[in-house]
Amino acid sequence: MAETEQQPGSSPEDDASEATAGAVYMIPKKEISMVPDMGKWKRSQAYADYMGFILTLNESVKGKKLTCEYKVSETVEKLLDLLSTLDQWINETPPVDQPSRFGNKAFRTWFSKLDQEAEVLLSAVLPADKAAAASEIAVYLKESVGNPTRIDYGTGHEAAFAAFLCCLCKVGALKVDDQLAIVFKVFDRYLSVMRKLQKTYRMEPAGSQGVWGLDDFQFLPFIWGSSQFIDHPTLEPRHFINERVVNEHHQEYMFLECIKFINEMKTGPFAEHSNQLWNISAVPTWSKVNQGLIKMYKAECLEKFPVIQHFKFGSLLSIQPVKP
Incomplete structure (x- = not known):
């Protein structure tokens, strides 16, 4: 699925069967240790696959509400169970x-449980013939919930969760017709668990730019959330700063869910605590907002050494250069 943007000639299923026929999995590791290594990342197969995955999902959710009808596969159900387990551990x-x-x-106690159980949890999600991939893919799951030393969470952790989902597509556990459920069910549930973690353990925002950043913790739901609004007959970007609109529509639109969470967590005028989002509300159309956010995501997250130095590369998301 990740490569649908990159190689129009091959279908994601081809990619999956090719990627996993006699595949040798490996424990992902860091490859970007200095600023000059960033070129290696941008030329890598991992970057092409990751960005292709984000854009494919961006296209699939265009103009659709969270409440619309879509297929929910067994793998998606199993992923939701996995996330419910993480949620339950917070209660415990x-x-x-x-x-x-x-x-x-207490976050460290919670995290150590995930650290021990991640592969077992993942084995319940993967098809039996892909069980060997569990140790590689589990690394991205563990990276996606925040840092136990610093007790912080940011867009790099969020990127690890997107990488986790991308790997599940690459081994064929998630299919093309799971695209809507990946964003509307799995990623949305992930967000609710992360918000609970952030609130319960008062996690620091990792690498936050404060008022000058888009959001303290997340980025992807703003991209996919703005795509949901493209060609909306009545709601324009200027409306998302209206609290009534947020309260009425947050269950249908990921973007408004994010705004609602910000409003709950921050006090004072919106223009002061979330200046970047305030500026976005002046953009005339949602498609312009969406394009601008994709550009901003590349520049502020994927091209920033402090974020990417933590990214890990294995056989599924490879540091090797893209094949010409």
Whole structure:
């Protein structure tokens, strides 16, 4: 699926069967250790696959509500069960009393459970013939929930979850007709678990630019969420700063879910605490917002060394240069 943008001649299923026929999996590791290594990342197969995956999903959700009808496969159901397990662990791991307000140490207890169980959880999702991929793909799941040392979370962790989903597509566990469910069910559920983590353990925003960043924690739901609005008959970008619109439509649109969460977490005028989003509300059309956010995502997340130095590369998301 990730390569549909890159190689129009081959279908994602071809990619999946090719990628996994006699595949040798490996534990992903860091490859970007210095700023000059960033060129290697941008020329890599991983970058092409990752970006292709993001854009494919962006296209698939265009003009569709979260509440629309779509297929929910067995693999999607299993992923939702996995995320519910993570959610349940939060309930079982309450914050501890500590002097500092932020970064509650109970997060480390919660994380160590995931660290131990990730492969087992993933084995329940993968088809039996792809079981060997569990140790490679589980690394992205563990990377997607935040950093246990710093007790922070940011767009690099979010990218690890997108990479996790991309790998599931590459091994053929998720199929082309799962695209809507990947965003509207799985990613949406992931967001709700991450918000609960952020609130429960008062996680620091990783690499946040504060008022000058798009959002303290997420980026992808703004891209896919703006695509949902393209060609909407009545709701324009200027409407998302209206609290009534947010309250009425947040269950249908991912973008408004994000705005609702920001409004709950931050106080004061919107223009002051979320200046970038305030500026976006002045853009005339949703398709322009969507294109602008994709550009911004590349520049602010994927081309920033502090984010990409943590990204890990294996056999499914390879640091090798794109094949010409």
